[in-house]
Amino acid sequence: MADAPHLVLRGLAKTYPGADGAAVRGVDLAVERGLMLAVLGPSGCGKSTTLRLIAGLVTPTAGHVEVDGHDLTGVPVHRRDMGVVFQSYALFPHLDVARNVAFGLEMRKLAKAEVRRRVGEALDLVRLGHLSGRRIAQLSGGQQQRVALARALVVEPSVLLLDEPLSNLDAQLRTAMRDEIGRIQRETGITTVFVTHDQQEALSMADAVAVMNEGRIEQTGTPEDIYERPAGPFVARFVGRANLIEGTSRGRDGERTVVELPGLGKIPAAGGPVESGRPATVLLRPHRIALAPSADTGAPHGTVLSAxxxxxxxxxxxxxxxxxxxxxxxxxxxxxxxxxxxxxxALSWAPEAPRIVVGSA
Structure with a gap:
C-alpha cells in the first residue's frame, strides 16, 4: 500500500472581509513526502495566500491543512513544525548571520552547545559557514537568501515553505540559486512548497507543479505534464508560449482527432476526442514550428509580419x-x-506537435 501524502490541503478557502470574491477557492492538493511542489500563477491568483494558509499565518474561511494525517487547521504558527522563507527574507539587520540563524532555536530554549552545533550545520549546508560573523547589510542578495534558508532549516521543520524565494535576485543569480535550493532540498529530503510566478523556476526546480488562477487550481502534475499536456487554455498560455487556434473537429484518424483549422487545413492532433462537427482548439508551441522559404510543397504557407x-x-x-x-x-x-x-x-511541424486543449480559447 502506498504511503499517504505528507501534506494535504482539503477544500482550503479564504475570503477577506469586504473583498469582491474569495482569494482562495476550495484548493485541494496532496504533496508526497520529500518532494518539491511549485504553486505557479500570476500575481493576485491566491498562491501566496495559500502558502500563508499552510503556514498558519492566515486563518482559512473553510477547509483543512493536514500533515501526516494530523489536522493543523487550528494549530498556531509556532506549533506547526514548518519553516518559512519570505519574499523579503525578514532578516534582523542588527544581528550577525549566526544569530539570525540561531533565532528560532533560542526561542525554543535549546542548550547553547546544541544551538551552536545546529547553526554550524545549517550554515555549512547553505555554504555560508565562513560568513557566520557578518552583519546582514554586508551580504549580497544571494547570501541573504541563503541565510533565510538556513534559519528556516535549522529548526528541522517537517515542511519548508518558500514565498517567491528568488524574486529579489537578478537573472544570473536566480539561475544559480535555483540550483542551490534544489541541492539543499535533495540533501535534506524535506517536503517543500514554493510559490512563484516564474514558469522557468517552477518547471526546472519542482517535482510537481500546481497552476493556480483566480484562487483555484487549474491543473496539477509533473512539469512535463503541465507543459506538454495542459488541461486548458489558461495553462497552455501561462506555461510557455502558445498558439491556440480555434477550429472544427472532423472526426478521428487513429488515436488523433482531425481538426480543420483556418488557413492550415485538416490537422491531426493529440488529445480529445472531440465529436465531429464540434469546436476544437489546437495548441501549437512556437518552438515546435519550422519555417522555410516558400516553395510549392503543399505545406501551409504564410507571410512573415515581424522578426x-x-x-x-x-x-x-x-x-x-x-x-x-x-x-x-x-x-x-x-x-x-x-x-x-x-x-x-512554408510552415511544418512534427506529427506529435499539435494538441487539443479542452475549453474555449
Whole structure:
C-alpha cells in the first residue's frame, strides 16, 4: 500500500472581509513526502495566500491543512513544525548571520552547545559557514537568501515553505540559486512548497507543479505534464508560449482527432476526442514550428509580419494565408535561413506537435 501524502490541503478557502470574491477557492492538493511542489500563477491568483494558509499565518474561511494525517487547521504558527522563507527574507539587520540563524532555536530554549552545533550545520549546508560573523547589510542578495534558508532549516521543520524565494535576485543569480535550493532540498529530503510566478523556476526546480488562477487550481502534475499536456487554455498560455487556434473537429484518424483549422487545413492532433462537427482548439508551441522559404510543397504557407532577434532565438510573427490566424514561431539562431518581414514561408511541424486543449480559447 502506498504511503499517504505528507501534506494535504482539503477544500482550503479564504475570503477577506469586504473583498469582491474569495482569494482562495476550495484548493485541494496532496504533496508526497520529500518532494518539491511549485504553486505557479500570476500575481493576485491566491498562491501566496495559500502558502500563508499552510503556514498558519492566515486563518482559512473553510477547509483543512493536514500533515501526516494530523489536522493543523487550528494549530498556531509556532506549533506547526514548518519553516518559512519570505519574499523579503525578514532578516534582523542588527544581528550577525549566526544569530539570525540561531533565532528560532533560542526561542525554543535549546542548550547553547546544541544551538551552536545546529547553526554550524545549517550554515555549512547553505555554504555560508565562513560568513557566520557578518552583519546582514554586508551580504549580497544571494547570501541573504541563503541565510533565510538556513534559519528556516535549522529548526528541522517537517515542511519548508518558500514565498517567491528568488524574486529579489537578478537573472544570473536566480539561475544559480535555483540550483542551490534544489541541492539543499535533495540533501535534506524535506517536503517543500514554493510559490512563484516564474514558469522557468517552477518547471526546472519542482517535482510537481500546481497552476493556480483566480484562487483555484487549474491543473496539477509533473512539469512535463503541465507543459506538454495542459488541461486548458489558461495553462497552455501561462506555461510557455502558445498558439491556440480555434477550429472544427472532423472526426478521428487513429488515436488523433482531425481538426480543420483556418488557413492550415485538416490537422491531426493529440488529445480529445472531440465529436465531429464540434469546436476544437489546437495548441501549437512556437518552438515546435519550422519555417522555410516558400516553395510549392503543399505545406501551409504564410507571410512573415515581424522578426525579432533575441540572442539564442529569433521570434517570428507569421500570418497564415491572406487573412488567416497569426502564429508565433520561435527558431534557434543560426539553424535556419534568416527571414525578414514580407517573406513568404512554408510552415511544418512534427506529427506529435499539435494538441487539443479542452475549453474555449
Amino acid at each position: 525579432a532577434y533575441a540572442g539564442e532565438t529569433v521570434a517570428y510573427r507569421v500570418r497564415i494565408g491572406g487573412d488567416g490566424p497569426v502564429l508565433d514561431v520561435e527558431r534557434p539562431t543560426g539553424t535556419h535561413q534568416a527571414l525578414g518581414p514580407g517573406a513568404e514561408v
